[in-house]
Amino acid sequence: MHPELEALAKKVIDENKYMVLGTAGQDGRPWVSPVYYTPDGYTDFYWVSSPDSLHSRNIAQRPEISIVVFNSQVPIGGAQAVYMSAVAGPVPEDELERRTAFYSGRFPELREFPPEDLRPPALFRLYRATATEHSVLIRGSDPTYGRGVDSRMTVTLSRRSGSLPAAANQVDPAGEDEGTEGGE
Numbered sequence: 001m002h003p004e005l006e007a008l009a010k011k012v013i014d015e016n017k018y019m020v021l022g023t024a025g026q027d028g029r030p031w032v033s034p035v036y037y038t039p040d041g042y043t044d045f046y047w048v049s050s051p052d053s054l055h056s057r058n059i060a061q062r063p064e065i066s067i068v069v070f071n072s073q074v075p076i077g078g079a080q081a082v083y084m085s086a087v088a089g090p091v092p093e094d095e096l097e098r099r100t101a102f103y104s105g106r107f108p109e110l111r112e113f114p115p116e117d118l119r120p121p122a123l124f125r126l127y128r129a130t131a132t133e134h135s136v137l138i139r140g141s142d143p144t145y146g147r148g149v150d151s152r153m154t155v156t157l158s159r160r161s162g163s164l165p166a167a168a169n170q171v172d173p174a175g176e177d178e179g180t181e182g183g184e
Contacts, residue, residue: 005145006155009082009136012069013039017107019047021088021129022066023058031055037069038106042157045129046091046103048113059088059127067129070137081137083152088129093119100126131157 021033033055035047045067049056059065065088070081091099097115103126104112118126135152138145145153 002153002155005136005153006157008080009134009155009157010042012071012080012082012136013042016069016071019045019067019069021047021055022068023055024062025054025058026061031058036107036110038103038110040102042134043131045086045131046099047127048103048118048124049127050123051090051125056125056127063087063089065129067131077139079137079139083135083137084129084131085133086129086131088127091118091126091128096126099128 017036018034019037021035022030023033024030031054033049033053035049035055038046040046051057051060065086067084067086068081069084070079074080096118100113100115100118104110113124113126116122118124133154134157135154138147138151138153140146140149140151
């Protein structure tokens with residue numbers, strides 16, 4: 001265990017608004033999409049997108065995704081990033097009301113979505129990714145962990161206290177990136 005790297009990962013997740021989703025269609029062709037997110041602890045991440053956007057269609061076909069969270073505004077050489085492997089899908093109907101209220105509470109500037117705006121035939125859905133693995137960027141020059149080139153180191157992040165029990169956060173996968181509420 002590396003408490004300082006786990007603390008760094010939590011800081012990056014807590015302090016940023018956007019994550020990049022890496023998805024692939026059935027043909028294996030990759031696609032990346034930035035979306036703004038609301039985390040529930042450090043394992044569950046929520047965003048709103050159109051089910052017709054390419055990343056949402058890819059998730060419906062292949063729910064295994066990758067995610068990266070980072071601040072693109074830091075000076076070159078100062079990057080900090082958290083990489084995740086995850087499973088994603090639309091939030092199930094029986095959780096939608098509770099999760100919609102939770103999602104909308106993170107940022108004052110975030111558009112509020114009542115549950116009816118996230119059910120068919122509405123244009124958007126609430127999605128959740130549950131991280132199965134986290135790793136952090138290790139700069140090649142890091143005095144403790146660096147190896148001369150940038151690399152990744154796996155860290156263990158758990159749910160924050162006060163989050164919903166894990167059973168309430170199981171993902172039920174179903175479901176061109178225009179039409180993405182969280183990013184292009």
